[in-house]
Amino acid sequence: MSDAIKHECGLAFIRLRKPFSYYLQQYGTVMWGLNKLYLLMEKQHNRGQDGAGLAAVKLNVEPGYPFLSRVRSAANQPIADIFSKVSAEVKELEKYQPDVMKHPGLMKGHISFLGELLLGHLRYGTQGKNNAEFCHPFIKRNTIPARNLALAGNFNLVNTDELFNLINIEPGEFQKQSDLAAMMEVIHHFLVKGDEQSPGEMDVLGVLRKAVPLFDGGFTVGGLLGNGDSFVFRDAHGIRPAYYYIDEDVIVAASERSAIRTVFNVGENEVKELMPGLGLVVKANGEFTIDKVVEPKERKACSFERIYFSRGSDEKIYRERNALGYNLTPQILESVNNDLKHTIFSFIPNTAEVAFYGLWKGLDDYLKKVKIERILSWGKNFTEEELSEMINRKVRIEKVAIKDVKMRTFITEDVSRNEMVQHVYDVTYGTVEKGVDTLVVIDDSIVRGTTLKESIVRMLARLEPKKIVIVSSAPQIRYPDCYGIDMSKLGDFIAFKAATELMKEQGKEDCLKEVYERCKELQRLDQLHTENVVQNVYKPFTTEQISNKVAELITPKGLKIPVEVIFQTIESLHQACPTNTGDWYFTGNYPTPGGNRVVNKAFINYMEGKNVRGY
Structure with missing residues (x-):
């Protein structure tokens, strides 16, 4: 992903079902x-670079x-830091x-985390600060x-204020910044009530059934509970x-299958x-149940997990990402007029x-x-040279874009910073026939478009191709996420900028005012959650119109080489990733009412010039 965004956290849960002496005998170590x-945790380190935590x-x-x-x-390497302490x-x-x-007994008695x-x-922080205090797990002692609780998760809640009100808690400054703090207080509230009603016989499933629907x-x-339930x-x-x-x-749970x-x-x-x-509930004696915690609703698993976030070593995710590229073949062939002889294909590393x-397979x-x-059309009328030339034709692929070492600039002056940013990516010279070859480069998604404009397109232009085509294996990102991905400000999205630019060009600014007034009206009525008003911003335009405007916006000033942008369609996304149909950041169809509230609030913030989150 050329525009780095923070995203879903990672969870790792282990419940040992045998005594430590068993693991020493069976696997040679009590530390198994x-x-x-x-x-x-290491195999999911892609899911959290802001911090890590461990509870036992x-x-x-x-x-x-x-x-x-x-x-x-x-710390900079939080997993290593934690386990170095162990x-x-x-x-x-x-x-x-x-x-x-x-000696398993001695080890258990003296090693805190055994x-x-x-x-x-x-942790990838989407709320709160990036310090250890905000890292999961949180604990209540x-x-x-049975009333001791350690809690960690991969999530965002959009109704934290309501949760504190439900259990009559006035949140402190720290709690206001953490949705885990709100979740913790609610679960602990019902945990205590459950223990009061049946001391020593904690009904974990019953507790969750009261808390989770909120x-x-x-x-x-x-x-994890202090009595051994989890x-x-x-x-x-x-x-x-x-x-x-x-x-x-053992009983194991994690965020990624692979x-x-x-x-x-x-x-x-x-x-x-x-x-x-x-819910997977494990009792202190090691027995487990998998049972309904909350009534299942329409499946809306996050499609970004398949496009980008989860590691591609999972065979299903690998096949789906492959299909995302394959499905783009017809659009790209149309863009280059089926001229594979004079087109070079590459990708933006690494995802x-x-x-x-x-x-490549589709082409x-x-x-x-x-x-x-x-x-077949030649019949018998061909030479050996013609046949050899035809058989040996190949799709031309090159590693054109190279991501350089992570560069940090000490200069704050805008002009100098822009010059430095250009060099985040480098190019392989000599791969393109100047003025003849079209250069097609695929990225997994285009969020803000900043890196494309300031670095990638500028660097690709140095190869002097006939045309540059930037391809996104994801559809246009039009709406904020509020379920774990750090994409909450509408004004950051290049697709939203494109729509608003088109409105200005076509004299439709009144539409923005109408959307704003409708959002404010819903806010006054406490009904922001009832509809996604921001969908009206995109209605006047076709997907192609917005794509073309995005291409304009990511083209550096003064660049003479034409730039085109191709996005995955929603239909082909769902064809490639059939089990992960959550697409609210593309379509605005949020699965929960809180999503509508967030997108409408984000639009109000945009119109009022507030550079803050929508949740």
């Missing part, structure tokens, strides 16, 4: 569970001894008893074990991803998806690479068809 958690609960701890531990880090505890213990690793229940989290957002959340639950629409694996030794498969070396069909609205392979299939038709 912690080792697996470390790997599970120990079973059957004698009264007076700690049973819940938590560590968090916002390692330091072990090394300190080995000083006094070198063979302590062979618990049977483990909860890891990787209590003298009664949350408006997309979420996958894991929790849980993972998913929102009713399945917006955020959740997968699990269970065998006799992470579980790799770490535990299991087959695709052995890792299950936690379906929308369901668009798989879609590029799909596009190659087209070329093979052309070859067959041409050769």
